[in-house]
Amino acid sequence: MQNALFVGVSSQMAIQRELDVIANNMANVSTTGFKARNSRFQEYLMPVASADSFESPDRRVSYVIDQGTTLDLGQGPIEQTGNPLHVAVRGEAFLTVQTPAGVRYTRNGALEVNVQGQLVTSDGHAVQGEGGPITINPQETGAAIGPDGTVSTNLGVRGRIRLVTFAKPQRLTSEGGNLYASPDQPQPAGLAGRLESGALERSNVRPVVEMTRLMDVNRTYAMVSSVITRLDDLRGTAIRRLAEVA
Structure with a gap:
């Protein structure tokens, strides 16, 4: 009993x-x-x-x-927004962002430019490019993000968003705020992850x-x-x- x-x-x-x-x-x-x-x-x-x-x-x-x-x-459903700074992540890739706790990963593609001119998520975390943060000056126009993450304006290419994948994505741990941490080193996404500009991936x-x-x-x-x-x-x-x- x-x-x-x-x-x-x-x-x-x-x-x-x-x-x-x-x-x-x-x-x-x-x-x-x-x-x-x-x-x-x-x-x-x-x-x-x-x-x-x-x-x-x-x-x-x-x-x-x-x-x-x-x-x-x-994959979550893709919703068109028409905002050129919005990106829907396709595949199993993640955006790399800088947070107060260090580098983290997210699928939140609702990007914007903050007062310092940095490309950030809707939560204010700086999006990391292959060479560091991506900056767009207020005088620049025609901002666009290509499928491979290339960010360009009327003055040319400003950087390329760092897309990464993980050999063992199930080891990712949720930290709140739609952010993930990983004990493993990420790998460049390559063709495993692409971005769709002017759209957002909704929750799956x-x-x-x-x-x-x-x-x-x-x-x-x-x-x-x-x-x-x-x-x-x-x-x-x-x-x-x-x-x-x-």
């Missing part, structure tokens, strides 16, 4: 983690370039006794272990799918809670009856 309670608790902890992931996905349905995450769990079988004196072998007790989340790198979260998952998880949580309650009541009844016999 005690094992059954432990199994129920491990299931509830896993379900709570799943709820947190779904809630975060739903909160970012409208976030530019957001990539959904999915929970990943593993079954853990408790070691069993090996003595040969038992009349029947022990039953294997199965627990649930949270193995983190996986990043869904599927599918609200209908997430709502369905949410309903399933809530039903499962309620079912597990009910089982735990019945087991607890059964244990209490057993203790009372044993006390009456004594």
Whole structure:
């Protein structure tokens, strides 16, 4: 009976983690370039006794272990905006940006020019070119971004946006603000990543799918809670009856 309670608790902890992931996905349905995450769990079988004196072998007790989340790198829908500084990232590439915490990576292609003339994201993070930050003077006109990330104005090429990919993108960790950090060194994207100017990649979260998952998880949580309650009541009844016999 005690094992059954432990199994129920491990299931509830896993379900709570799943709820947190779904809630975060739903909160970012409208976030530019957001990539959904999915929970990943593993079954853990408790070691069993090996003595040969038992009349029947022990039953294997199965627990649930949270193995983190996986990043869904599927392409989000592309929305045309007409803004020449907006870029939708196609493929599995990421923009490189400079943040107060260091170099980070993002799919947020809502770019603009700040008061210092630097090309930045909508959150104010400086977009990194192959030679450092990209600067556009206020007097320049006709700003455009090519598919390979080349930024040009009426005065010529101002730089090329640094697009990168990762050999193991699932090792990327979310840091909030639609930013990712990686323990691995990035690689030049090459043909693995292209930019579409005048457009933005929207979130790849599918609200209908997430709502369905949410309903399933809530039903499962309620079912597990009910089982735990019945087991607890059964244990209490057993203790009372044993006390009456004594």
